Amino acid sequence: MSRWIIFILFYLFMSFYGFQAIKTISKSNWVYFIFISIAVLVLGNFMLQFIAASEGRVLNPSKSYAFGFLLAFMSFNLVLIPILLGEDIIRVVLGLYDKLLTSKQTFYMPSRRKFISQIAIGLAAIPFTSLLYGMYKGKYRFRVLSYQLYFEDLPEAFDGYKITQISDIHCGSFDNRDKIEYGVNLINEQKSDVIMFTGDMVNNKTSEMASWKDLFGSLKAKDGKYSVLGNHDYGDYVNWPTPEAKAQNFKDLLQTQKDMGFDLLLNESRTIEKNGQRLAIIGVENWGAGGFKKAGDLKKAAQDIDENDFKILMSHDPSHWEQEVVEDDYHYHLTLSGHTHGMQFGIEIPGWFKWSPVKWRYKHWAGIYKEKGQYINVNRGFGYLGYPGRVGIWPEITVIELKKGVKHA
Known part of the structure; x- marks a missing residue:
């Protein structure tokens, strides 16, 4: 009081x-x-x-x-x-x-x-x-950000391979079906080889996705759709009447993702093969710093892949990359994260300048970063949470094209 x-x-x-x-x-x-x-x-x-x-x-x-x-x-x-x-x-x-x-x-x-x-x-x-x-209007001002990332050890079969990353859908906040349909269509228009979703499908409960399940289920990519969990997907922010109710909600979320065609990786890995060569996709559960859930287990997730595989890691919180991934014995070529939303507020001139108060909380908060030969992309999020809008930091669809070789200036 x-x-x-x-x-x-x-x-x-x-x-x-x-x-x-x-x-x-x-x-x-x-x-x-x-x-x-x-x-x-x-x-x-x-x-x-x-x-x-x-x-x-x-x-x-x-x-x-x-x-x-x-x-x-x-x-x-x-x-x-x-x-x-x-x-x-x-x-x-x-x-x-x-x-x-x-x-x-x-x-x-x-x-x-x-x-x-x-x-x-x-x-x-x-x-x-x-x-x-x-x-x-700002909360539905979707934009596509495209990057080309070069790797000397990328398998030749995957030269030009395109990944569309989306993150932080937060469907419990949506209030305009036409705008969301436009955003989903924009994702499909990228015609990427694979779609990767890096967590926070809902705000609190699986039931929030009921009205949007058909739209996000319509996402299509030749090599499939992969996903991981974010901190909001566990139902931890709800006072459930019983532990059984919370467990059922989580079970329903797993089934909902499956029904929509997502291959949800729970500290697991998959491989995509082309012409006898392969690309490893590793997905960890949420691993967050500062009081957020730490269910991610990188060692467990990577146990079935080879050290020399070209590796793409999906991990919701970029804190994980900074605190564990970069220093891991395995070389994770590209990590895809979200979580920060870019705080949904800031000033950004793409390619020139970006600023948001969230930079004081997260070292890696939006866009591409590189350390020790490893990249991370922190997606600014598809949806929104808390403040029901966006100013300067717009909802994002990321398209990353993998290229073999060294980028020339």
């Missing part, structure tokens, strides 16, 4: 400065009423959604949108605070200076300047409108 009190006080403090800016540039009571109404509705809806009884750390669409609107409104006010607070400090200093200099008996503080509030509101509108856009 104390956390809620602190949060409400902070929210009121922010809203006060937002109201001060509005009041400075407008004399309309209707404008004041609209601002106050929005502040009350956003806070009220958020509290209603998150104080109500829940099944655990479950984020359904209603909660996500409540959080999204709160985030947008708070971002507006947070930009205003340092500007207006800075102006307030200057106003107090000028008032004190005037009183001391003129020996006035009363303290007079200069009024707020309209142009300062106008500048502040203009700046505050940038994150506010961006977050609203991210909720309205």
Whole structure:
């Protein structure tokens, strides 16, 4: 309860400065009423959604949108605070200076300047409108990112082999079938040799996939579809009535993936053969740092492959690559991960610049990285979770073409 009190006080403090800016540039009571109404509705809806009884750390669409609107409104006010607070400090200093200099008996503080509030509101509108856009359109702004990766020891039969990677579907967040159908069709249009899904099919429960099973079941690739589990696929964030209910949910998830045509690798491996040569696909269960589930067993997953095989590893959390995979005795040529979502927020100019606050949590958080002759691709995710949108870090479909040889500059 104390956390809620602190949060409400902070929210009121922010809203006060937002109201001060509005009041400075407008004399309309209707404008004041609209601002106050929005502040009350956003806070009220958020509290209603998150104080109500829940099944655990479950984020359904209603909660996500409540959080999204709160985030947008708070971002507006947070930009205003340092500007207006800075102006307030200057106003107090000028008032004190005037009183001391003129020996006035009363303290007079200069009024707020309209142009300062106008500048502040203009700046505050940038994150506010961006977050609203991210909720309205950004979350379904699918894009295809294509890479060519060169390997001297790639079997010749696999020169030009194309992999489509998708990750973090989070189907429990979806609210627009037409957009998801477009995204699924975009995956199929890549006509890759194989599709690899790197975990988090659902938010919480297998039942979330019921409405989307036919769409994702329509994904096709010549050499099949492979998948692994992410941290959300185990049902660990739900307060299940019984252990049996949780076990049944997990069993249902395994069957659902099978029904959709995915070959789910649970610390297992497969091989794809062409012209007497082969490519090894290794899939581990979720292995995450920082409190996330560690069910992945790399040694077990790779026990049936040869040390000299060309190896592609599927592991949901990129922390696994950094902490175990790169230093493993086996050389894993390419690891495919997801998990970070790129935080669904950042600034990115493909090939030039990328930044997101998630970089402070994950060293490898989006795109291609290379260490000790081994590559990892961290997919930014197909879906979304928590904040129901994306800003700057768009939903991703990755296409990786394997090439034999050395890349020339």
